[in-house]
Amino acid sequence: MSVTASMESGLSMGVTAGPARDTGEIHNWTELLYFFNHTMPECHIELSENTKRVALFVLYLAIFVVGLVENLLVICVNWRCSGQVGLLRLYILNMAIADLGMILSLPVWMLEVTLDYTWLWGSFSCRFTHYFYFANMYSSIFFLVCLSIDRYITLTNASPSWQCRQLRVRRAVCAGVWVLSAIIPLPEVVHIQLVESSEPMCLFMAPFETYSIWALIVTLSTTVLGFLLPFFLITVFNVLTACRLRRAGRPESRRLCLLVCSYMAVFVICWLPYQLTLLLLSLHGTHISLHCYLAHLLYFFYDVIDCFSMLHCVVNPILYNFLSPGFRGQLLRAVVHYLPKVQARTGRRASSSSSSTQHSIIITKEGTLPQPPTHPSLNFQAPNTSPIPVPQPLIAS
Incomplete structure (x- = not known):
C-alpha cells in the first residue's frame, strides 16, 4: 500500500535478474527486480512467507469485520442525530x-x-484502490x-460570536480536509502502475534514474504530513486541554486527563511503527546502511x-463514541426505534429511567446558554466564564 510495499513485493519473489542500465528509465520487469534485489545485502533468514500470508489474512479479516460494524454504527447514529445539538459531532x-x-x-x-501480491483487477483499479486508501487515510x-484543536477552542472560548x-x-474545515486529502496522494499514485509479467503486480514505478529520489520524497511527505505534523498538533492541543482540566480542580479531572492522554497514545501506537519502518526502508541502500538481518x-x-x-x-469508534454514555443512549434509542411497538415502549421506559443516572440531562432557562451535561466521569466546563458547550468526545451528549 506504499512505495515500500511495492519494493517488498518484488523482494518477496526472491528473483535475481540482470543489471539495469545506469541511465534512462526502467523498461522491463527484469531491470526493476535487479534494482530491488541489489538494495539488499546477502544474508539468509528462515522466514515463512506462507505463515505470514495466513496471519495477514486473519488480521485483515478481523479488522474488516469489527471496523465495518463499528464505523457503520457510528455513522448511522451520528447521521440520525445530526439535527440535534452535537458539539464536535461533525x-x-x-x-x-x-x-x-x-x-x-x-x-x-x-x-x-x-495471491502472493498478484494483481488481478486491471490497471485502473490498481491506481484507484491505492488512491482511495491514501485519501481516506x-x-x-x-x-x-x-x-x-476544536476541542480545546470550544473549552476555552465562550464568546457568543464563536x-x-x-x-x-x-x-x-471538513470540506478543506477532504480536498487536501484528495491532493496529497497524487505524487505517489501517478507512479503506481500495473506491471505485466508472468504474474501481474501493482507497483510504484518511478523513472529508474530518479527512483530513489522519488521514493524518498514520497516517504518523507507521508512521514511529515501523515505523522509528525499531526502528532505535534494532537499532542500540543491535548496537553493544553489536559492542563485546563487539571486547573478546574474537580475530582474527575484526573480521569478526564487519562482519557485525553489515551487519544495521543493510540495515535502513536498505531502509526509510529509503520512510519518508522517506512522511513528506514526508504533510506536503506542509498542514504543509510541497515544491518543485514x-x-x-x-x-x-x-x-x-x-x-x-x-x-x-x-x-x-470506541474512544470517540462507544465510551460516551450519550452515544450509547442514542444507539439504544436508534435500535429501539426499529423494534415492534410493544418492545419499543418497554425500551423507552427503560431508557428514560436510566437516563437520570447514566445519561446527561441539559436543563436551560429562557435566554441562557445550556449548562454543560453532567456525567460521573466525563464532565467539565471552563472556569470563570459563562457556561460553554463541552466537547463531545469528553462528555456524554
Missing part, C-alpha cells in the same frame, strides 16, 4: 466515514496478500487533528506492521 462523523473508506479497501489487500488523521459561527467554520526483518514484517496501523479504524 468531525466524528467525517472521521468515521474516512475510517470506513479504509476498511472497505481491506478485501483487496487481503486477496493481494493471499489522510482524512482520518486530519480529522483527529481538527478534533483535538458559538454562532462554529458550525459554519467546522463545515468549511534487520533489513530482512523489516522487509518481511512490513506488511504486518502496515496491517497493525489499521487498528486505529477499530479503536477510534
